[in-house]
Amino acid sequence: MQQPRPYKIPHSVLVVIHTPSLQVLLVNRADMPDYWQSVTGSKDTIDEPLETTARREVMEETGIDCAIGRLSDWNLENVYDIYPRWLHRYEPGVRRNTEHVFGLCVPENTPVTLNPREHTAYQWLPWRDAADTCASFSNAEAILLLPEFADGNAL
Secondary structure, eight states, rough: OOOSSSSBOOOEEEEEOOOOOOEEEEESSSSTTEEOEEEEOOOOTOOOOOOHHHHHHHHHHHHOGGGSEEEEEEEEEEEOOOOOGGGGOOTTTEEEEEEEEEEEETTTTTOHHHHHHHEEEEEEEEEHHHHHSSSSSHHHHHTTOOOOOOOGOOO
16 A cells, blocks of 8 residues: 655545535634535545545544435535645645535434544535535535535435
8 A cells, every 4th residue: 555645646536425404514624713614535545536535524523424315526626825824734735625525315403523633623514504604616616516416416
């Protein structure tokens, strides 16, 4: 197996976790108070499949095993500038990240166990409220697409 790279790989996932009734899970970043978002994370290795990254990040950040629900690839990507405060995590010269969007439909009342190093709180919100609460424009935009993608993603 390939060893993890010393720098973060600028290819990540965004996973919109939701229930059949379109309640969306948001988590609050430990390193940025009041920064609410969906689950995100970078590939561990260049050759790690994006679905594997999505499953791993959901488990690491929320304790949710994707096997309890339905993970779907929305076939959408966002390209954005990396926040200056995090540029040191990437190879010199890397300024942009490509983020691939997934949805994960889970049963109502799915328990959440946060990784306290990464997140301090979570909340389930109706999808429109979740979009309004997100700190990231691309995350909010993905949540606003949820009704379109959730129709074929019900449990």
